[in-house]
Amino acid sequence: MANLVEVSEVVKQFRAVRALDGCSFTIAAPGxxxxxxxxxxxxxxxxxxLAGSLRPSSGRVAVLGLAPGDPDLLGxxxxxxxxxxxxxxxPAREQLLHLARLSGVAPAAARTQIxxxxxxxxxxDFADQPPERLSYGQRKRLGIVQALLGNPKLVLLxxxxxxxxxxxxxxxRELIRRRGADTAFILxxxxxxxxxxxxxxxxxxxxxxxxxxxxxxxxxxxxxxxxITLDREPGAELTEALLRVPEVTxxxxxxxxxxxxxxxFAATGIDALQLRxxxxxxxLGYSVVALTREKALADDVLxxxxxx
Amino acid sequence: xxxxxxALILLFDLRHGVFRVRGLLFLVPFALCWxxxxxxxxxxxxxxxxxxxxxxxxxxxxxxxxxxxxxxNPVLPxxxxxxxxxxxxxxxxxxxxxxxASDIGAGFFRFLTARCTRLELFLGRYLSALTYVVAxxxxxxxxAALLSVLSDGTPVIxxxxxAAQIILTLLLYAAxxxxxxxxxxxxxxxxxxxxxxxxxxxxxxxIGMWAGNGLFDGSAPFSYLLPSGMRNLLFAADPLRAAFAxxxxxxxxxxxxxxxxxxxGMRNL
Numbered sequence: 001m002a003n004l005v006e007v008s009e010v011v012k013q014f015r016a017v018r019a020l021d022g023c024s025f026t027i028a029a030p031g032x033x034x035x036x037x038x039x040x041x042x043x044x045x046x047x048x049x050l051a052g053s054l055r056p057s058s059g060r061v062a063v064l065g066l067a068p069g070d071p072d073l074l075g076x077x078x079x080x081x082x083x084x085x086x087x088x089x090x091p092a093r094e095q096l097l098h099l100a101r102l103s104g105v106a107p108a109a110a111r112t113q114i115x116x117x118x119x120x121x122x123x124x125d126f127a128d129q130p131p132e133r134l135s136y137g138q139r140k141r142l143g144i145v146q147a148l149l150g151n152p153k154l155v156l157l158x159x160x161x162x163x164x165x166x167x168x169x170x171x172x173r174e175l176i177r178r179r180g181a182d183t184a185f186i187l188x189x190x191x192x193x194x195x196x197x198x199x200x201x202x203x204x205x206x207x208x209x210x211x212x213x214x215x216x217x218x219x220x221x222x223x224x225x226x227x228i229t230l231d232r233e234p235g236a237e238l239t240e241a242l243l244r245v246p247e248v249t250x251x252x253x254x255x256x257x258x259x260x261x262x263x264x265f266a267a268t269g270i271d272a273l274q275l276r277x278x279x280x281x282x283x284l285g286y287s288v289v290a291l292t293r294e295k296a297l298a299d300d301v302l303x304x305x306x307x308x
Numbered sequence: 309x310x311x312x313x314x315a316l317i318l319l320f321d322l323r324h325g326v327f328r329v330r331g332l333l334f335l336v337p338f339a340l341c342w343x344x345x346x347x348x349x350x351x352x353x354x355x356x357x358x359x360x361x362x363x364x365x366x367x368x369x370x371x372x373x374x375x376x377x378x379x380x381n382p383v384l385p386x387x388x389x390x391x392x393x394x395x396x397x398x399x400x401x402x403x404x405x406x407x408x409a410s411d412i413g414a415g416f417f418r419f420l421t422a423r424c425t426r427l428e429l430f431l432g433r434y435l436s437a438l439t440y441v442v443a444x445x446x447x448x449x450x451x452a453a454l455l456s457v458l459s460d461g462t463p464v465i466x467x468x469x470x471a472a473q474i475i476l477t478l479l480l481y482a483a484x485x486x487x488x489x490x491x492x493x494x495x496x497x498x499x500x501x502x503x504x505x506x507x508x509x510x511x512x513x514x515i516g517m518w519a520g521n522g523l524f525d526g527s528a529p530f531s532y533l534l535p536s537g538m539r540n541l542l543f544a545a546d547p548l549r550a551a552f553a554x555x556x557x558x559x560x561x562x563x564x565x566x567x568x569x570x571x572x573g574m575r576n577l
Contacts, residue, residue, distance in 0.1 A: 053421045053577045069425065071309070077422045084418035087411065090324045098320045102313055102423040146419055 002065025003028050004154060004184055005050065010059030012045050012208075019045040020056065021208030030153075030184035032176065034195035034216075037205035043188040044082050046205065047156045050186070051079040063154060075103045078147035078155040082162075085139070086131040092142050093127040096149065103150030110149070117145040120178075121171050136163045144172060148179065155179075157187040161194060173198050192256055226277065229260040229290040241280045247273050260289075309431075313424045317432025322440060330410070330499055334403035335444070341399075342448045345391065349455045353383045365390070372545035381470055382462040388452040389474045392445060393481055393539055400482050401506040403444070404437035404489035406499035408572060413497035417577040430490070430572050434565065438479075438486045445478045477542055477554065484535045484560035491568035494575060510534075535560045 005027040012020040020042045027033060035043050048054040049061050052068030066073045086095050093114060100110030118124035121141045131139055140163060147155050160176070161169035176185055176198055189195050195202055196216055204212030234253065242251045242263060250264035265273055270293065281288055325331045345352065355361045356378055365374040377386045408430070411417050420429055453471035456462045489502075492509055496502040513534060520530035531537035538560075541553030 048418075048576075051418070051422055053418050055574070055576070069421065071425055074423055074425070079418065079422045081415075081418050084415045086419070087324070087414070087416050089328055094324075098316065099419055099423060101316055102420065150423075152422075 002062070004030060004064065005186070006060065006062040006065075007046070007050075008060040010046075010049060010056045010061055012042075012049060012054060013057045019208055020049070020059075022059070023205065023208055023210055024059075025203060025210050025213065027184075027186070031201060032180045032199045033184070033186045034199035034202040035186055035188040035205065036190075036192060036195055036202060037188075039190075041205045042208040043205055044158050045208075047079070047158050047186070047188060048081055050156055051077065051081065053079075053081070075150050076153045078149070078152035080143045080147040080155075080157045080160060082158045084143065086142065088132050089130050091128050092131055092134065093124075095131075096127070096142065096146055099146050100149040103152075105150050113149060114145060117148055117175075118142075120175050121145065122168060137165060137168055140164055141168065141172075144175070148183075152183065154184045154186070157185065159189055160187055161189065161191065169194070193258075224264055224266065225293070226263040226265065226274070227254070227260065227290075227292045228263065228277075228281075228288060229254075229258055230281070231259070231287040231289055233259045234261055234286065238281070238284050238286060241284060242277060245273070245276050245280065248277070309425065309428060313428045314432045314435065317420075317424065317429060318436040318439065321433060321436040325436070326440065330406045331403075331440070333503075334399065334440075337402065338399055338444055341395070345388065346448070346451055346455060349384050349452070350459055352387050353456075353460055356383045356387055369540055369543050373540070373543040376545040377543055382453070382456040382460060382467050384456040384460060385449065385452045385467065385470055385474055388449060389477065390543075392448075392474075392478055393542065396478070396481055397485055397510055397536070398507075400441055400485040401489050401492075401503070401510065403441045404486045405493060405503040405506045407433040407437050407486075407490050407493040409493045409496040409502035410499040412494075412575060412577055421577055426573055426577075427569070430569055434486060434490050434568075437489065438483060441482045441486060442475065442479045445482070446475045449474045449478070480554050480557035481535060481539070481542070484557060484564050487561045487564035487568055488534075491564060491571060494568050494572035 003026050005025075007026070008024050010020050010023045011018065023042065023046060035046070037043050045054060049056050050063055050068060052073075061068055063073060063077055068077075086092060096114045097107065097110050100113065101107060105113065114127070115124055118127055118141065121144065126134055126138050127142070131142070134142070140160070144157065144160055147157060157176075161172050164172065173194060176187065179185070180198075185199075187195075187199070200216055202212070202214050202216060203210060204214070239251045239261070242248055242261070247265045248263055249266050250262075252262050254260045254262055263277065274291065278288060278291070326335070356365070362374060362378060365378065369377065377390070408417070417429065424432075449471050453467045457464050457467050488510070489506055492506040493502040496505055517528075517530040517533055517537075521528040528537075535557055538553040538556050541549050544550040544553065
């Protein structure tokens with residue numbers, strides 16, 4: 001049986017810019033896969049190459065064993081790229097209907113599917129307007145819906161929650177989780193918390209190359225790190241107090257933007273250690289919002305691509 | 309290749325293109341031009357009935373073809389055909405300039421590439437533009453035929469058959485021009501750019517043809533780069549010559565269409 005995705009030494013050159021530089025990886029089985037990297041790392045270019053809207057300068061890309069754009073692949077892959085947009089002046093629902101029919105969905109079933117998908121993401125009241133009259137978030141939701149029409153086997157989503165309000169972003173994540181049982185997803189995001197929350201595997205891209213490939217569950221289970229979220233930014237006195245705890249080897253501020261600390265330790269009795277740490281926090285007047293034993297994905301990613 | 313998908317693309321583009329800016333950009337001047345022509349149809353018939361009209365036509369066509377056009381066929385539809393063929397490059401480029409350019413630039417095709425092949429997309433848009441152009445000309449041809457029957461008393465059946473021949477001739481002549489417009493559209497990422505390149509490119513080819521022909525005494529081989537080189541043969545009194553010219557039009561369409569497809573096939577959408 002063919003791998004879901006195969007990318008082999010893919011290069012994509014745009015005049016002076018080498019967007020992909022020998023990128024290689026394989027996705028053998030369906031799942032929820034995250035794609036992360038800095039701005040300009042090549043995430044959108046990679047997704048576009050997988051979708052068939054960009055042709056690599058060299059190398060090989062295969063989806064379900066076929067080249068992107070192969071007629072046998074049509075309807076099997078759903079795509080939302082960052083720079084795709086609907087046609088001006090045409091009601092959004094009509095465009096979704098057109099796209100569904102191109103995917104082979106009968107008109108009545110397409111209308112039902114469109115309504116259900118929009119309802120899962122909030123409501124569909126706005127869908128009868130042309131896209132230029134809609135907000136960015138509404139257009140983004142339409143983009144996600146069109147990627148799921150026709151029940152494709154693989155869905156490529158480029159920054160699916162960028163620009164969405166928290167409730168809408170949560171609805172998108174829940175939709176992806178629900179659909180993830182039957183459909184493979186590759187989603188790129190700058191929100192590493194979201195990737196860690198939704199995905200089971202994460203690929204890290206930097207300067208057009210794959211530099212990291214991590215199983216998210218493995219990261220959590222084998223971690224010598226405690227992630228603490230506090231009610232406010234920690235001060236220097238807290239760091240000093242925690243470093244005085246014998247088993248603690250390193251204390252650093254969280255790099256994912258949330259107030260808190262990453263604490264590295266070398267201890268066998270994790271429960272006792274957690275109790276000592278929490279005691280130190282309470283004595284200094286901090287409240288613990290969350291405490292987990294795992295390394296933040298952000299730390300792994302930033303170690304691989306630098307701390308920009 | 310799926311003709312079902314091509315038909316879906318064609319119908320969607322026709323339905324949502326005709327009364328948008330790019331559709332109206334063609335429809336308004338086209339309608340005004342032919343309204344004027346039909347409004348003064350009696351004067352047109354009168355002009356071409358007179359010796360002066362025949363002499364005017366003889367300067368464009370050979371004497372036998374001019375005679376066949378005016379004496380053997382209803383005058384008004386013939387005048388329409390002549391005018392339509394000479395003005396076709398302008399109107400067809402206006403109608404067909406934005407087959408793909410705007411949607412390439414806006415990113416709409418990124419929703420389509422996972423659902424249909426590039427060839428289906430290309431053919432769907434080409435056939436949509438060709439259908440639009442031929443439909444517009446058909447309406448005018450039918451109106452000219454009707455006016456000819458009502459004003460000039462030409463026989464109904466003969467006039468209707470002649471009108472059908474005119475529509476077929478215009479379809480054949482428009483096909484390569486729409487293919488040329490597909491090429492300029494595929495080269496651009498905006499409708500305005502495609503329109504400017506369409507007109508400028510056509511003029512550039514005409515100048516190139518004229519300059520190239522200047523190198524040859526007598527013959528003008530470069531004239532055949534565009535379908536206008538065979539245009540006058542479409543009116544030939546000799547049916548074999550007219551049929552030959554008509555048969556060459558699909559060849560032009562395939563040649564220009566192949567170039568357009570090569571460009572579109574390589575574009576990053």
